Amino acid sequence: MANPLNVACFGEVMIELMFEELPGATEANIAGDTFNTAVYLRRVLPGEHKVDYVTALGEDHLSGKMLDAIEKHGLGGTRIRRVPAKLPGVYSITLDDQGERSFSYWRSDSAARQMFETNDGPDFSILDGYDVVYTSGISLAILPDATRLAFFDWLQQFKRRGGVFAFDSNYRPALWESRELAAERTHTAWTLCDIALPSLDDEMALYGETEKQVIARFQHYNYSSGAIKRGARAPILLGQFKPKEFSFPVVSEVADTTAAGDSFDGGFLGTFLSYADTGKAALSGHQLASAVIQSKGAIVPTPSDLSVA
Numbered sequence: 001m002a003n004p005l006n007v008a009c010f011g012e013v014m015i016e017l018m019f020e021e022l023p024g025a026t027e028a029n030i031a032g033d034t035f036n037t038a039v040y041l042r043r044v045l046p047g048e049h050k051v052d053y054v055t056a057l058g059e060d061h062l063s064g065k066m067l068d069a070i071e072k073h074g075l076g077g078t079r080i081r082r083v084p085a086k087l088p089g090v091y092s093i094t095l096d097d098q099g100e101r102s103f104s105y106w107r108s109d110s111a112a113r114q115m116f117e118t119n120d121g122p123d124f125s126i127l128d129g130y131d132v133v134y135t136s137g138i139s140l141a142i143l144p145d146a147t148r149l150a151f152f153d154w155l156q157q158f159k160r161r162g163g164v165f166a167f168d169s170n171y172r173p174a175l176w177e178s179r180e181l182a183a184e185r186t187h188t189a190w191t192l193c194d195i196a197l198p199s200l201d202d203e204m205a206l207y208g209e210t211e212k213q214v215i216a217r218f219q220h221y222n223y224s225s226g227a228i229k230r231g232a233r234a235p236i237l238l239g240q241f242k243p244k245e246f247s248f249p250v251v252s253e254v255a256d257t258t259a260a261g262d263s264f265d266g267g268f269l270g271t272f273l274s275y276a277d278t279g280k281a282a283l284s285g286h287q288l289a290s291a292v293i294q295s296k297g298a299i300v301p302t303p304s305d306l307s308v309a
């Protein structure tokens with residue numbers, strides 16, 4: 001692989017709302033699955049490597065705040081398209097008694113949906129020149145279906161040129177036309193993927209499979225690395241790795257599981273791209289996710305953010 005690396009994470013960054021009381025105190029943040037992963041990847045990957053966030057934003061005040069956040073987190077934002085007259089999407093988090101999250105969305109006409117659209121059809125040139133491209137099933141879900149298919153064609157050329165594709169299925173039923181189509185498109189992404197970062201729950205829901213069936217299916221794909229995330233239980237390692245005992249401690253006081261999977265992906269990728277060691281990468285992902293679920297919201301502050309505040 002090239003050194004230093006040029007990594008792109010693409011998808012949708014949104015306004016994240018947490019209602020403590022309604023009416024009453026509301027907290028607004030900037031988050032979104034691939035953005036969260038990019039932020040955590042940036043924290044783990046050594047500084048000589050470049051991490052860009054690729055999306056489309058509007059030209060409004062909130063889009064400007066998002067660009068500021070991208071820069072503040074040390075991410076490159078030069079490939080971000082601006083789409084006049086479109087706005088960023090919004091989602092709210094609802095937590096149950098165990099800290100398990102669910103989402104409501106206002107994003108069906110967001111700027112990010114236009115990320116690759118031109119008058120001449122889908123154009124992926126904003127992804128040219130990267131060594132690693134990371135995205136998710138959420139990012140696929142928000143694209144027109146013709147663009148998803150064109151992306152898979154582009155991906156084959158990218159891989160022929162030596163590009164590495166990392167993927168998390170992050171299944172959100174509300175964003176897809178149907179479960180069948182989500183399953184078909186996600187399957188294509190899994191067959192093109194080099195570093196696979198699925199969550200067990202999402203894969204079970206998407207394919208109607210048991211845990212055993214999901215694990216068996218993932219043994220058939222030909223990954224260089226990856227891990228199946230299983231919440232508090234140890235992840236299942238994928239690809240080639242040295243069999244070694246790792247311990248994955250359980251967090252019992254969970255405040256909010258939002259971005260557990262996203263932060264795991266960021267830690268995993270940052271460590272795997274540095275050391276090419278799947279076990280070490282999974283441990284790094286787990287340590288990061290364990291810290292993230294002990295705070296509310298997707299992006300937890302760094303120790304230096306806390307000292308500034």
Ligand SMILES: Nc1ncnc2c1ncn2[C@@H]1O[C@H](COP(=O)(O)OP(=O)(O)O)[C@@H](O)[C@H]1O
Binds near residue numbers: 230231254261285
């Ligand atoms: N209670 C917990 N204790 C320790 N780690 C956890 C716990 N819940 C989640 N994690 C970590 O977060 C990762 C992602 O969680 P998971 O729920 O599987 O993903 P997702 O949020 O994508 O559904 C897990 O692989 C694990 O590393």
Ligand SMILES: O=C(O)C(=O)C[C@H](O)[C@H](O)COP(=O)(O)O
Binds near residue numbers: 034138
């Ligand atoms: O649904 C979306 O589009 C979002 O981006 C919302 C969340 O920030 C992430 O999806 C959290 O993902 P988990 O790591 O699975 O908790």
